[in-house]
Amino acid sequence: MVKRIITISREFGSGGRFIGEEVAKKLGIAYYDKNIISQIAEKSGLSPEYIQENAELSPKKGLFAYAFAGRDITGRSVEDMVYQAQRKVILDLARKEPCVIIGRNADYILKDRDDILNVFIHGDMPEKIQRISQLYHVTEQEAVKMMADTDKRRMTNYNFYTDQKWGKARNYALCLNSSRLGYDRCEKIIMECSRLSQCCWDYI
Template sequence: MTKRIITISREFGSGGRFIGEEVAKKLGIAYYDREIIGQIAEQSGLSPEYIQENAELSPKKGLFAYAFSGRDITGKSVEDMVYESQIKVILEIAEKESCVIIGRNADFILRDRNDVLNVFIHGDMPEKTQRITHLYNVAEKEAVKMMADTDKRRMTNYNFYTEQKWGKASNYTLCLNSSQIGYDRCEKIIMDCM
């Protein structure tokens, strides 16, 4: 099998992480999600906890958060240094092996490669809410707030660093609604496209 990379961007609660993990298992290829955190931490010299909170999400919910970030003498913020480390790690992983990479703007970072399948997983609000209430043992109102906050921070980070619009269909090879077609069919479509 020739080397292939699948990137999966997703709405919070859509099951994108689960779908990506299952695709990787079924294809027998590497799966990268939280595993990247340690590598980015090592590259940047920052703690894994800091990377987990900030490598994929904006510091706050708006683009102005980046404008007010502290900067060093070169004009770079800590977030910029984290993103540069993230780019390096993702490029190294893609060079090394076939894999599934969850989030972290991997679709944009690997945009110049011709062996990448970029997927965006989204879902309907009722199903996402139900999934989050079950997974995180929270009330419906808290689940809705978690979705809004997480997706807003993902979108802000993506829009800032890629100068593209997060979730816009033209940025991806496939856009799949996991609520409409189910996880199994999402996995099958992704594998068929490989």
């Protein structure tokens, strides 16, 4: 079965976003990441700034607080509105064209499709620290804190809105360590497994 849609979940600092963007370029398909924020904002009625901060990440609090805080008498929260808007956008994009989608629980949202390749990118701590330090111009200590905070918020959001555990291998077709394999090899493996078109074999 040809895989039209590639979803990439990732640890902060693993290079998953870069890998996904390069895969999309080499396969000649659409790439969706922060460029869908405006669509989610339009469907939810919330500001793009709010969506950018909250569409993929939980608020800075634990899962218990996330489950019960800020809900109206119907049991719905603003985060629920964001998730539903995000879900609709992702479903519409997947119906529209072959693409790479970064994060945003897309692997779970599209789980009923048989033309999807779900990928999780992770990495070793030293390489992730170095990458975050260079990208954000922060100290190693600050990079470790950024990594821990971001991944915790991604995990809380994912675990709350799905019946799966973020980063658990059985949820994905591929789990790739970008520190051990390198970005280029990760890209080649993803393209080979997707079998989206004959062009992907040119890079193997």
